[in-house]
Amino acid sequence: MTKKPSSSKKTEVTDLGYDARQAPINIKLGQDEKIALYRDMVRIRRFEERCLRSYQQGKIGGFLHLYIGQESIAVGCTSVMGKDDHIITAYRDHGHALAVGMGMNEMMAENYGKVTGCSKGKGGSMHYFDPSRNFWGGHGIVGGQIPLGTGLAYALKYKGLKGACMAFMGDGSVNQGAVHESYNLAALWSLPVVFIIENNGYSMGTSQERSSAGPSLAERAEGYGMNWTIIEDGHDVLAVRDQVGQALKLAHDKSLPSVLEIRTYRYRGHSVADPDTTYRDKAEIEAYKSTKDPLSVFQLSLLAEQTLTTELIQKIDESACAEAETSAQFAEASPYPSLEDIKKDVYWEIDNPADRKSVGALFFD
Amino acid sequence: MPVITYREALRAAMSEEIERDPNVVLMGEEVAQFNGAYKISEGMLAKYGPKRIVDTPISEAGFIGMGVGAAMLGLRPVMELMFFSFYSVAFDQIFNNAANIRYMSGGLINCPIVIRGPANGGTNVGATHSHTPESIAAYHPGIKVVVPSNAYDAKGLMKSAIRDNDPVMFLENTILYGEACEVPDGGYLVPLGKASIMRAGTDISIIGHGRSIQLALKSADLLKAKHNINAEVVDLRSIRPLDVETILNSVKKTSRCLYVEESKPFCSVGAMVACLISDQAFDYLDAPVKRLTSIDAPAIYSPPLEKLQLPSVERIYQAALDTLK
Ligand SMILES: Cc1ncc(C[n+]2csc(CCOP(=O)(O)OP(=O)(O)O)c2C)c(N)n1
Ligand SMILES: [Mg+2]
Numbered sequence: 078m079t080k081k082p083s084s085s086k087k088t089e090v091t092d093l094g095y096d097a098r099q100a101p102i103n104i105k106l107g108q109d110e111k112i113a114l115y116r117d118m119v120r121i122r123r124f125e126e127r128c129l130r131s132y133q134q135g136k137i138g139g140f141l142h143l144y145i146g147q148e149s150i151a152v153g154c155t156s157v158m159g160k161d162d163h164i165i166t167a168y169r170d171h172g173h174a175l176a177v178g179m180g181m182n183e184m185m186a187e188n189y190g191k192v193t194g195c196s197k198g199k200g201g202s203m204h205y206f207d208p209s210r211n212f213w214g215g216h217g218i219v220g221g222q223i224p225l226g227t228g229l230a231y232a233l234k235y236k237g238l239k240g241a242c243m244a245f246m247g248d249g250s251v252n253q254g255a256v257h258e259s260y261n262l263a264a265l266w267s268l269p270v271v272f273i274i275e276n277n278g279y280s281m282g283t284s285q286e287r288s289s290a291g292p293s294l295a296e297r298a299e300g301y302g303m304n305w306t307i308i309e310d311g312h313d314v315l316a317v318r319d320q321v322g323q324a325l326k327l328a329h330d331k332s333l334p335s336v337l338e339i340r341t342y343r344y345r346g347h348s349v350a351d352p353d354t355t356y357r358d359k360a361e362i363e364a365y366k367s368t369k370d371p372l373s374v375f376q377l378s379l380l381a382e383q384t385l386t387t388e389l390i391q392k393i394d395e396s397a398c399a400e401a402e403t404s405a406q407f408a409e410a411s412p413y414p415s416l417e418d419i420k421k422d423v424y425w426e427i428d429n430p431a432d433r434k435s436v437g438a439l440f441f442d
Numbered sequence: 443m444p445v446i447t448y449r450e451a452l453r454a455a456m457s458e459e460i461e462r463d464p465n466v467v468l469m470g471e472e473v474a475q476f477n478g479a480y481k482i483s484e485g486m487l488a489k490y491g492p493k494r495i496v497d498t499p500i501s502e503a504g505f506i507g508m509g510v511g512a513a514m515l516g517l518r519p520v521m522e523l524m525f526f527s528f529y530s531v532a533f534d535q536i537f538n539n540a541a542n543i544r545y546m547s548g549g550l551i552n553c554p555i556v557i558r559g560p561a562n563g564g565t566n567v568g569a570t571h572s573h574t575p576e577s578i579a580a581y582h583p584g585i586k587v588v589v590p591s592n593a594y595d596a597k598g599l600m601k602s603a604i605r606d607n608d609p610v611m612f613l614e615n616t617i618l619y620g621e622a623c624e625v626p627d628g629g630y631l632v633p634l635g636k637a638s639i640m641r642a643g644t645d646i647s648i649i650g651h652g653r654s655i656q657l658a659l660k661s662a663d664l665l666k667a668k669h670n671i672n673a674e675v676v677d678l679r680s681i682r683p684l685d686v687e688t689i690l691n692s693v694k695k696t697s698r699c700l701y702v703e704e705s706k707p708f709c710s711v712g713a714m715v716a717c718l719i720s721d722q723a724f725d726y727l728d729a730p731v732k733r734l735t736s737i738d739a740p741a742i743y744s745p746p747l748e749k750l751q752l753p754s755v756e757r758i759y760q761a762a763l764d765t766l767k
Contacts, residue, residue, distance in 0.1 A: 138566030138745035190566070190744030201568045201743030217570035218531070219500045252499035253531070280500055282476035288499040355476050414747050420739045440738045441707040 097310070098378070100319035102157065108384050112393075114156055114314050115379060118148040118372050120397045121172045124181050127401035128171070128188060128202070132349050136409070137188045139201050144172035146344040149371035150275050151176040153317025154243055157325055161233060161240025163211040165226040167247060168203035169275075169343075170215040177210040181404035191411035198414045199422065219280075220246060220253025223272065227259040230270035234332055241269040241328035243321070249280020251294050260336070264301040269328035271321065272298075274338040276311075281347045282356040295338035304335035311339040312369040342369070443624040451593040451625050452482050452558075452614065455600035456520060458629060460486075460494055463518060466604055469496040469505060470522025470559075479524045480560065480619055502528050506557060507535035510609075513555040514543065518604055523559030526613055527573040540609040541584035556603045558612035561589075562653060562704060563741045563752055565616055572741035574705040576651070577714070579611045580682040586610045586634060587681040591655040593623045595679050598632025606634060615653045635683030639692070643674035646762055647692040649715060650702035651678040654734075654753050658702050661758035673762060681711055689715060690723050697728040700765045702758050707735040734761040 097103060106114075125143045132141045144151065151172035155164065158177075166173045174184055179195060187194030188202045195205050205215040213229060216222035226244025233240045250256060251274060263270045274294050278285055291297060298305035304327060310316040317339060324335045342365045346353035379385040420440060426433040427440075446454070460466045472479045474487040474497040487495040498505040502523065509519035523529055529536060536557065543551050563572035580587040586608050590596040596614070603610040640655060641662055648658045655677040665671040676692050678685060693699050699719060701712030712733040719731050737751045 138748075139743065140567060187743075190747065196743075198744035198747065199569075199740075199742050201566065204568055204570075204743070217568055218528070221531075221570075249500045252501045252504075254501065254503050255531075281472050281479070283472065283497060283499075287475075287497065414742070414744050416747070416750055419737050419742050419747060419751055423739050442735070442738045 097313055097315035097319050100315070102319055102322040103315045111379055111384050112389070114152055115372070115375055115385065116393050116397070117152045117176055118314065118375065119393050120181075120400065121148045121151065121175050122372060123394070123397035123401045124175060124184070124404070125171055127405055128185070129345075129349060131185070131188065131405055131408075137202065138190060139203075140168070141188070141202050141349040142169040142347065143343070143345040143349065144169050146365070146371070147275060147277060147341045148172055149312050149314040149317055149375070150273075150339050150341055153314040154273065154321045157318055157322045158211070158243075159240065161238045162325065163213060163229050163233070163240065163242045164245065165213040165222045165229065165242065166215065166245035167219065167222055167250065168215070168217050169247070170203065170205050173245065174205045174207065174212060174215070177207065177212045179205065179207050179210060179212065181400050182407040185404035185408040186411050189408040189411070190413060191408055192414040192418065193407070193411040197418065197422070220250040220256045222246070223250070223253070223256045223259045226272075227263050227268060227270055230263065230268040230328075230334070231266070233269055239329050241271060241325050243271045243273055243325075245273045245275060247280060248274060248276040248278065248285050248294055249283065249288055250274075251297065252289060260298065260301045260303065263334035264303045267332045268334055269332045270334045271324045271328055272334065272336045273321070274336065275341055276338050277341045277343045279343070279347070279356060281351070284356065293338060295336045298336035304333065306335065306337050308337060308339045311341040312371040312374055314371060314375055443626055445622050446593055446625045447620055447622045448590075448593040448596050448614070449480070449482055449619040451597035452600055453484065453486065454625075455597040456483070456604070457486065457489070459601055459604040460490055463604075465516060466518045466520065467494050467496060468520045468522065469498055469509060471498055471500055471524045473497060473522050478522070480616060482522070482619070502531035503535055506532035507539060509555050509557075510535055510540045510543070510553060513553045513609075514551050518554050518556075520556045520558060520604060523557065525567075525571050526559040526561035526575065527571050528559075529557065529575060529611075530573070536609070536611075537582050537585070541582040544608070545584060552607045553609045554607045555609045556600075556612055557609070558600075559614060560616040560619070561613040562615040562617060563736065563748060566743055566745045566748055568743045569740035574613070574703075576613055576681050577705055577710050580711065581709070584609065586683065587613065588634060588679060589613045589652040589681060590679060591618070591652055591677050593621065594625050595632050595638070595677075597625055598630055599634065599679065601629070602631045602634050610634070613652065618653055618656070621656070632679065634680045635685055636679065637685035637688040638677045638679055639674065639688070640677050641673065641675040643672035643696065645672045645696055646698040646700060646766055647674045647676060647696045648700050648702060648758065648762060649676040649678065649689060649692065651681060651711060652704060654702040654704055654758070657753055657755050658758050660755045661762060664755065664759045665762055669763070671762070671766065678711075686718055686722070689718065693719050693723050694726045697726055698765050699727075699731045700758070700762050701731065701733045702753050702761075703734075704736055704752055706738050707733060708738070710735055729765055729767075732761055732765045734758055
């Protein structure tokens with residue numbers, strides 16, 4: 078039996094000497110840019126804490142999947158996006174949405190099912206979209222967004238744009254067939270896509286060891302000759318920027334796909350409905366929080382270099398809380414969709430009757 | 443008689459069959475260690491162990507297809523879809539493999555698999571999680587489809603489904619999981635293909651399946667109270683096999699029919715039933731068969747709007763009055 082060496086590049090960012098702050102992409106960051114990264118993470122956390130309260134008050138229906146603990150990933154990844162870079166993710170989408178610049182008002186209103194929501198109350202918390210900000214959702218079916226992300230990359234290449242798609246998924250999603258089919262397509266056709274696995278250790282109540290064979294999730298890329306990297310310090314927004322920046326560059330310059338596995342952790346249950354009692358203990362959560370909280374870690378480092386001051390930290394926090402509170406009031410005060418709205422946005426031709434070309438019935442009530 | 447919930451009834455049925463037949467296994471996402479996303483299998487891992495109660499990765503095409511293969515070799519897998527909506531990830535395995543294997547092998551191969559899980563809207567989980575695919579499933583010869591509306595039927599039908607030698611799609615409902623009724627201990631069976639007359643009446647047949655039946659019973663009470671109308675409520679329980687005889691007998695008696703279901707209207711079960719009635723009982727009808735379904739659009743998230751999109755006691759009541767006009 079012969080073992081053929083892989084041509085793919087692999088990196089495991091575990092070097093002890095590695096300091097993300099010294100990475101070229103980070104060294105050039107100005108003070109304001111660093112503060113903006115910090116502020117975005119704080120805004121995500123405060124928004125979600127407000128969502129949780131609204132959920133507990135019965136204002137939000139269905140599922141609410143909180144991103145708390147993972148903020149460094151959405152913020153780090155989107156901070157290196159250029160004008161032709163796009164993203165797509167799963168149902169745990171609040172962080173990505175805020176990070177690309179969606180507003181809390183439209184997001185909270187969506188959670189409340191109001192017509193002022195980003196999807197007019199039709200999608201809910203799991204299904205945010207903002208194509209104007211290159212954000213393509215917000216998808217409820219595990220792994221279902223990954224072929225779409227591959228398709229966004231295909232379209233970018235087809236149009237000759239120097240952009241890439243970052244397609245986010247969880248550690249449980251890597252076991253969907255559609256993910257593997259997408260890997261192959263991306264590698265076979267050299268598509269500018271970065272598959273980003275946000276490995277928070279669990280898919281619902283199932284730990285990675287109980288769901289996924291093989292030494293690591295990223296390493297599956299090897300079978301397709303794709304580049305892959307494991308980012309152990311997923312809580313470090315600068316480490317995320319560095320590695321994602323490199324993967325994006327590979328996609329931009331050489332139209333090569335890659336797989337990034339970013340180690341992270343979620344503090345809350347899978348969704349707010351998950352009692353979170355069967356698969357991990359509180360000590361595990363506390364241990365992570367106390368050493369690797371993305372906000373605290375970055376805050377400390379910015380304090381040390383005197384980019385942040387305690388006053389500024391407080392100001393950022395208060396303004397994020399106020400922004401979240403305002404969004405809840407906005408959502409509360411907004412109207413629900415009307416009965417007629419149920420049948421809008423189903424067909425382009427129904428919404429654009431003047432340009433309709435087909436004839437015949439489209440609805441059967 | 444003990445009063446137990448739909449959830450407990452399903453658990454009892456699966457447990458009894460696991461104890462009765464060593465070839466029965468329960469498999470799905472979070473069914474074992476997590477005790478089930480909707481707690482249907484709560485306590486079963488502790489009782490029956492990891493050989494019989496198996497957690498799967500999130501690989502619906504893979505594990506449902508694996509269940510089909512295992513059934514071909516004589517196991518009786520009960521495969522849980524956390525939401526029935528995820529059946530579409532496994533579409534090919536269900537409708538190409540499970541549905542056709544017996545036929546394509548000239549009857550050499552059986553496929554005694556049960557694919558079960560909740561198929562309903564009404565809990566604001568959005569369009570991707572709210573599919574009601576009973577007509578899509580029943581469209582495929584080779585597949586059987588049941589949709590229990592109450593705990594008693596859930597248990598009896600589940601036991602029959604597990605013993606059945608054909609693939610059975612077993613559509614449950616998260617809103618019904620907590621609903622209780624009298625359910626005997628021990629081993630009764632509800633045969634597939636036998637409808638149940640939930641309320642006898644003479645003026646109109648309200649026929650349907652699933653949770654819509656629970657609503658229709660309340661609408662029937664309203665019709666009686668407000669207009670002295672005696673509605674007969676017929677729960678099909680099983681979509682394929684279908685109890686055509688009970689449908690026709692009821693319609694021949696009442697001369698009017700309203701079909702209620704949570705699915706969308708196009709090619710729905712109600713459309714099939716309306717066709718059967720017009721074929722075989724046309725002369726008995728005093729009015730066209732009416733149907734009440736969900737409003738014809740993907741499931742809306744917005745909680746108050748989703749309520750309006752689905753059948754409700756009020757909508758069924760109104761539709762019945764329209765049928766009686
Ligand atoms: C096809 C499909 N199967 C199952 C589910 C139910 N489900 C939703 S999220 C989830 C766990 C996914 O875990 P992971 O990919 O690790 O993402 P995380 O929730 O940790 O962000 C499951 C099983 C689903 N939405 N879609
Ligand atoms: Mg996960």
